[in-house]
Amino acid sequence: MTTTTPAGTGPARGPSPETSKDPGTDNRLGRLLAVVLAGQFMALLDVFIVNVAVPTIGSELHASGAGLQLVVAGYSISYAVLLITGARLGDRLGHRRVYLAGLALFTAASLACGLARGTGELIAFRLVQGAGSAVMIPQVLSLIQRNFTGEARARALGAYSAVLATGAAAGQVLGGVLVSADLFGTGWRPVFLVNVPVGVVLLAFGSRVLPRDDVRALERSRGLDLPGLVLLAAAVSLFTVPLVLGQEEDWPLWSWLSLGAAAVFFTVFCLYESRLARRGGAPLIAPRVLRHPGIGLAVFRLLAVMAVNAGFLFALTLHVQGGLGYSALRAGLTFAPTAVIFGLVGLTWRNWPAAWQRALIPAGFMIAAVAVAGVGRVLKDGGDGGLWLYVAFAGVGAGLALGFSPTLAKALATVRPEDAADASGLLVTVTQLGQLIGVAAFGTLFLNRLESLGAPGAYTSADALLACTYALAATATLGAVSGLVRRRR
Known part of the structure; x- marks a missing residue:
């Protein structure tokens, strides 16, 4: 598949021969795919692995129902809010570099979650963990898009889809195994600590097999659109928080006001992004x-x-x-x-x-x-x-x-x-x-x-x-x- 580049960014370049090979016959591409999908799997696992540990967390940390919901959803909230910015960071700083940085942050936050002494600490570290995933995960599709073409890309995307499915179920199963095992009397903590050795191995392996970033492409990359990030983060936060806590609180007035405010902020975000694009700026999501x-x-x-x-x-x-x-x-x-x-x-x-x-x-x-x-x-x-x-x-x-x-x-x-x-x-x-x-x-x-x-x-x-x-x-x-x-x- 040939590609084109926008005016002013240089001549169009098709994929190089080495990036057109099937990952099944190119060891380098096979290792690349294994590393990024392993990171994807680990991050997705953490969305679901906590579910079966919630009763144990609640009893050991004496957490309220709302606190437990935030333990589960705090990860998803920061993940959803920062995903698009994570994608832009990869475009600006390099997908290899940002993937490894996100993986390091996710691994460190997993360790902190496993050692948390109270509900407040656990919620805070879960937010950080979600931020690490938001930085890491967008690089997975970007690395697949940039390194695979044709049928090889289709098979890589098929593997990506399979990881999304198995991660959800595996999280439930692994969470049940770890909580039931109660390793060394640690109760729920292994559901977080299991990420630490896996993350360390992926960091060591990934630093060797992920392709180096194209410095020339990075020099042409766009800005981060911080106002757009703030508007989008406000819209997503105002939308997700009442969805998470509304049932627990019996849908109070503030939850409906928050949902209404989310619609307002999202409208303002769209208007701002359109205006920024017309002025030749770099919106958070390119209109094209x-x-x-x-x-x-x-x-x-x-x-x-x-x-x-x-x-x-x-x-x-x-x-x-x-x-x-x-x-x-x-x-x-x-x-x-x-x-x-x-x-x-x-x-x-x-x-x-x-x-x-x-x-x-x-x-x-x-x-x-x-x-x-x-x-x-x-x-x-x-x-x-x-x-x-x-x-x-x-x-x-x-x-x-x-x-x-x-x-x-x-x-x-x-x-x-x-x-x-x-x-x-x-x-x-x-x-x-x-x-x-x-x-x-x-x-x-x-x-x-x-x-x-x-x-x-x-x-x-x-x-x-x-x-x-x-x-x-x-x-x-x-x-x-x-x-x-x-x-x-």
């Missing part, structure tokens, strides 16, 4: 990225996929642990089939018949809709669902993979390498916001339904889950409809 064919539709699809995925995992976790009484480990293992199928489909869909490719996205959303509703139906009587539950789990994994992986690959197919940082930051921010929206919206639906049914138990929990899965299925159906929209030519 938003004008790339399919980017707007991809944003909606990714939001829908991640909202359904996160809402499904959250509600089902509450049901199997609270309603059915599963242990942390068994609850984590419950999600394994969904993750395995998601990973397999994400890695292989490019090899399916060409005649199927156009229909994959809408078909994937419809499969997910039917399968999610199926999970609710087979569990509706308070039982374990039997074999049909695992059939439905496989359908959820396959459907979400078909909604996510082709959407991501097609959205990035037309993005020029010089826009890779902006596109990466935008799409990864969207996936993170989708998860926050999914947990907040469908988690609230599940908890409110459970509360309205009265006495807790397997049957009432199953009834709440059924209502939630119907809402999840409706959301997936909207994704299917969006997949039928054709780009204007």
